[in-house]
Amino acid sequence: MIKLLLAEDQGMMRGALALLLGLEADFEIVAQVGDGDEIVPRALETRPDVALLDIELPGRSGLDAAAALREALPACQVLILTTFGRPGYLRRAMEAGAAGFLVKDGPVEELAVAVRRVLAGERVIDPGLAAAALSAGPNPLTQRERDVLAAAVDGATVADIADRVHLSPATVRNYLSSAIGKTRTRNRMEAVRAARQNGWL
Amino acid sequence: MIKLLLAEDQGMMRGALALLLGLEADFEIVAQVGDGDEIVPRALETRPDVALLDIELPGRSGLDAAAALREALPACQVLILTTFGRPGYLRRAMEAGAAGFLVKDGPVEELAVAVRRVLAGERVIDPGLAAAALSAGPNPLTQRERDVLAAAVDGATVADIADRVHLSPATVRNYLSSAIGKTRTRNRMEAVRAARQNGWL
DNA sequence: GGACGGCCATGACATATGTCCCGAGCAAAG
DNA sequence: CTTTGCTCGGGACATATGTCATGGCCGTCC
Incomplete structure (x- = not known):
């Protein structure tokens, strides 16, 4: 059984994704949160195998939470799921130790596939986005x-x-x-x- | 069989909602679009009973499309589904002839319920939002x-x-x-x- | 130790912005 | 027909903004 934590602020999106992922026979949603500050506590409580994190959240950002989560629970893989495919987001996600980066466009089927790949040790990143992130260069701002x-x-x-x-x-x-x-x-x-x-x- | 049209730009959200609504035994998604300009043509083609429209869309806004749709296909009820519960949006949705107005927070279960209510001739509006829309007064800008x-x-x-x-x-x-x-x-x-x-x- | 770069602040300057005047045309409402 | 309000423009003024030069304080890297 693959245990999942789902962090997403939009209630309808969260509910829909939870229902959808719950349809997979070997998936189990062990926690749903709508606030970034709840991610780490709930993860420590429920010990998920994969955490699906939105970036724009009330409270702590999904990227911050990802770093903290990798620290607190290294066994848990982090998959960032965001509306915006910003190059800097991808870069920061990688630096935070995320194993995957998905944008909310693209079909829902991608999601379950990505979860399985991440658990298999692969990295899941949109190829076009990876190119953009590299070409954009690092953050020049102090x-x-x-x-x-x-x-x-x-x-x-x-x-x-x-x-x-x-x-x-x-x-x-x-x-x-x-x-x-x-x-x-x-x-x-x-x-x-x-x-x-x-x-x- | 209740025929539905779904307009939503975010692919994952659209797919998730479509799958979800498809689970209802008497619902059938007859069209999914991600662009506001496709709403009316696809509706004329597929003749849905209810159209679920996002507001922020590429091309024509969901509110514009709602007005045009009420004109072109009066038998089809319009349900606005949006991220932002802005008072002016609600007002404009009502003026455009929408039968319901839902925000994407709130649980997914609301959605199917709302569809059935709209078909029963009821109006579905968040009560708090309605109050805000009234207290905010009309648009003062020319x-x-x-x-x-x-x-x-x-x-x-x-x-x-x-x-x-x-x-x-x-x-x-x-x-x-x-x-x-x-x-x-x-x-x-x-x-x-x-x-x-x-x-x- | 010296060079470098980030941080903090000031003063001076040119330009952009926001405000308040003014006047004209035009359409709808009374 | 007169009033009202939206539209479109201009001029003058105070203030806000963006730029540049300068200086000192602190760390890090060589």
């Missing part, structure tokens, strides 16, 4: 640049960002400027979009 | 204000927006200013976020 960009997502003003990150407004503008330069964009919002697009956020 | 805001989503500069909407930069700034005023926000991006939040986009 920690503070990421922080500042992340604080700018909702159209916050420089003063707001400075307040959130606990920096001088002047410094914030400098970081924004350098982030804009590195992303080859023209203003703050374009930089945010570019960074998100590449999974650098 | 057509041009919406156009300009929509063209500003990705951090475009005034010149870019003017170019996209075929207006003078001065006019664009005026519309942005009035949109910012109506949304009680402080800048373009906050206005965009507020408008999207309410489904005014």
Whole structure:
């Protein structure tokens, strides 16, 4: 019996996937969670063989949880399942020790196949995505640049960002400027979009 | 036999829902589409009893398609199924003649129940959402204000927006200013976020 | 030890943005 | 017919934003 943990915030998606995977004779869903902070505790409790993790989750991100999970329960393989095939996501997933990376496009049948492959020791990654991740190169942004960009997502003003990150407004503008330069964009919002697009956020 | 059309862009979600609904003995999925422009043609071809439509779709929006579908095939009931419970979406869905409005949170079981209720002539709407839609009031933005805001989503500069909407930069700034005023926000991006939040986009 | 790079901050400058005036055309509602 | 509101544009102004140069503080790597 293959024991699965399923982390996905959208209730309907979670339920549908659970039902679907439950149809496989040798699969058993031992835990379903909708919050990133519950992943590790529930995994320690239920000891799944494979964890299917979404990235965008309330609480801790699926990528963070993946790293923590590999640490806490090395026997459990991690399969990232996400809406967005961002190159940086794939890179970070690999660094976090994930064994597979699937996007939510593509047919559902892929899912059970991927679980079995991962358990067989294979790595499951979309080939086109792997190429994109390599060609995109590593994240050029420094920690503070990421922080500042992340604080700018909702159209916050420089003063707001400075307040959130606990920096001088002047410094914030400098970081924004350098982030804009590195992303080859023209203003703050374009930089945010570019960074998100590449999974650098 | 209840014939269903399913419009949803995310392949895995679409497949999972199709499989799931197919498990119901009296349900039959007669069409699955991932593009808004295919909804009406495929519906005319397959004559479903109920159409399950996502809102955010490539091509024509699910809300637009809903209106066109009610026009072209009045016998077919429309059930909107969306990620975001924005008040303005619900309002527009009702105006488009939808019989139900579900969010993708909530359990999957709701779905089959909702389909049956809609066919029985009932309206299916989340009660909390209905209250929010009423309290939020109608869309205060004019057509041009919406156009300009929509063209500003990705951090475009005034010149870019003017170019996209075929207006003078001065006019664009005026519309942005009035949109910012109506949304009680402080800048373009906050206005965009507020408008999207309410489904005014 | 020195070079390098990230971090933090300031000042000065050009440009972009948001606001408030103004005026004109036009269509729908009263 | 007059009023109202949406549309489209311009000008002037204060403020926000992006850029650049400069400096100091701290680590790491050679």
